[in-house]
Amino acid sequence: MIDWNDLKYLLAVAEGGSTLAAGRALRVSQTTVARRIAALEQAVGYPLFEKRQAGYALTASGEALIAKAQSVRSAALAFEEAAAAIQRGTAGTVRVTTIDLFANTFLAQWLVDLHERHPDVRIELDESGAVRDLGAGDADIAIRSTSSEAAAGVVGRRICRDEWTFYCSRTYADRHGVPRKREELRGHALIGGGGTMTWQVYEAILRDIGIADQVVIQQTTMGGLLTGIRSGLGIGVLPCLIGDGEEDLIRCMPPRREKKRWVWLLTHERVRHSPSVRTVVDFLYERLAARVRQLGLD
Template identity: 55%
Template sequence: MYDWNDLKAFLAVAETGSTLAAAQALRVSQTTVARRIAALEEATGLNLFERRQAGYALTPVGEAMMASALAVRDAADRFGDAAGAKSRDAGGTVSLTTMEIFAVTILPPILRDLRAEHPGIHIHLETTDEPRDLASGAADIAIRSTKQPSGGGLVGRRIADNPWTVYCSRDYADRHGIPHTREELAAHPFIGGGGYVWEPYQAWLRRHGLENSVVMQYDSASGLLAGVRSGMGLSVLPAFLADREPSLVRCIPAMSEDTTGLWLLTHERLRHVPRVRLVLDFLAAALTRLARS
């Protein structure tokens, strides 16, 4: 059985008259073209070209095969065009999971633009602080803040560093000043909780003797954001979004042990599904632009 690349070499030589010109058109070596012509002749048992000093000339048999070869190429081109159109026009539902704090801050304008550009895509957005198991089909795509993603078969990319550190509102800073050291933090009220993030957040407070400074607790990270915006006190928030909030001020630098990454993830079995690939690429581009702004 012949190889499709052998047939492409046959057509290129037939149309250009030489293996050198065909090699340039196909962007391969002249030796490769000659080898493919020989392989096609061996596979078909036909003598397709006369090798002349001036180049390659089709034999009568080769001439007779041209129409069939061109039909195969046309069919392959139509297949490629159809596949490309399907990929560009991919539609259907894509499930996306992320923490609520990202879902209510950075994602709405991105998903608005996705809808405008790809109206055939329907996003099902689940907001949860608990990582969903992509391997089991709990979601197609996840945006996670973590040091290293866990779960079998995950593929994706790290969009940016996303350290969690201490913030207050500008209004709070105007009234009470900005604490810049861990000693100064002890004189300010903290907003605790945060659901999934509370365990490491509480451990950080305990490690620095600040646990007794907590005056109120929320059960979600978006609650922490709301509390800080209100001027109630200080809290730990993800820098990827908090640094872009004009109403917030970062109090202290993030410590290396508190640095996580913002990850865009899917499962390996979904990475080439057109609608999932489209959303992944769109989100990656939008989040990367945001990270660089």
Template identity: 55%
Template sequence: MIDWNDLRHFLAVAESGSTLAAGRMLRVSQTTTARRVAALEDALGLTLFERSPAGYRLTEAGADLLPHARAVERSIHALTDTAAAQGREVSGTVRVTCQEIHAVTILTPILRDLHAAYPSIRIDLDTSEAIRDLASGAADVALRNAVRPSGGGLVGRRIADDAWTLYCSRAYAAEHGHPTRRDELAGHPLIGGGERLLWELYRAWLVTNGLEGGVAMHNSSATGLLAAVRSGFGLAVLPCIAADNDPDLLRCLPPMRGEERGLWLLTHERLRHTPRVRVVVDFLAARLTALARTSG
């Protein structure tokens, strides 16, 4: 089955002439765009672009498929516009709770699009480290990382693996090199910290690999880790679902091993059929699942 996200990257490369420019248009990495185009070629059994140092040029097969891909794009936009028109009748406040790092990286652009589609829904976003009790009404929807969520009456779905690993910025790699193995990490400054539970896992990993002495700065929040990495200070662990889709960041190592934690989208069973909550859950689930496919 053809994935719309693969078609979207095909159209962007066809328009811009390169995976780098297309990645910037779509706010993903060049590697992600190239992988998406390759996946579409594999699914179709066709070569869609001639690749050269000058860029990507459509093959005859690619040029033949281009108008059909544009027709699919128009149909999807029409479907989205129709759904948005119907969704304007849904209104009210939905309280969403999540980790701050997910709020500032992946959720904000999704919530922007949610507002465009459903302008009468207001989102109250809670980024407290405390786990809100959905049963008591402390929040309506939660994006939560866990092996398996605990709590009575919770319903939802596992969006993706909650994978974290070390990243550096492209600017840092250009100046200091891009370590891609554990034995290459010596001498690179590490940024420690994050929320309490994250730091427990992160610190244990550093100790196991003899790297705790390389921590040059400590941040009390995961967003502090992100800011420090983006600044070029050094390396830190970040969530793959966010960092892999940031064109300014580079993954240094495979994801850290640990429990099979997942990223879960949850609500309470008494709210699952409330229209405004159902709309928010379905919208977030679709967009987060698509985003998860581009990481890793």
């Protein structure tokens, strides 16, 4: 009968290339590793390693079994994480609200990573952009931009300034050049829209410059605004937290710091000490702070 613990010795030798390296990784003696490998080979009935001058190499039989051993290790680690999560009480549903632009860019991949790290946490994602009342329980966590004081009981962490500016794709820049001042936007095709609230501010800027008639397509969402800019059809505005992280986009000009709006990660006093909510808040803050540092924002 196979001792399942011996599989960790099999993997350690396969990955380290020797019983010495495996012993160091597992914090046991080299003799113990060699003894457990011998026991495993006896249990399966054939050699799993070939001893060479440079170390240990898997036999053909060992190669055939190594993926199965890795699956056993993954299952064991997942079991440990699930057991620990139950002990910590992190299991539960957490409702997160934000704008579609955040939800469908960086947040999409982050939630994959969150699930892998905390499979016991279930996320309900509201990407409508509507301002949900955290105090009334409409959501547990919000990633939103605001210039006003937080409502009573709402607590959070400030992420960065909510600055927007004009961006174009690299293909658009190759064909038409990059305007470096607002006045230079005249003559360029523009992507409009972004939703009612965004378009009200955006359109006012275009009218102030005198280029509102240069909009060639109107998008109904902020995600559509990003898609239109990526396509190379024209130039449009995006938050720097998004635009500066897009490899295929070029920032046309620095943002104007006329209004003091900030991106916040918010929750409410009623749920902030819930293990599942705290787990998600800490995870998102870690990722958001890293993105801000990477992009050089403040």
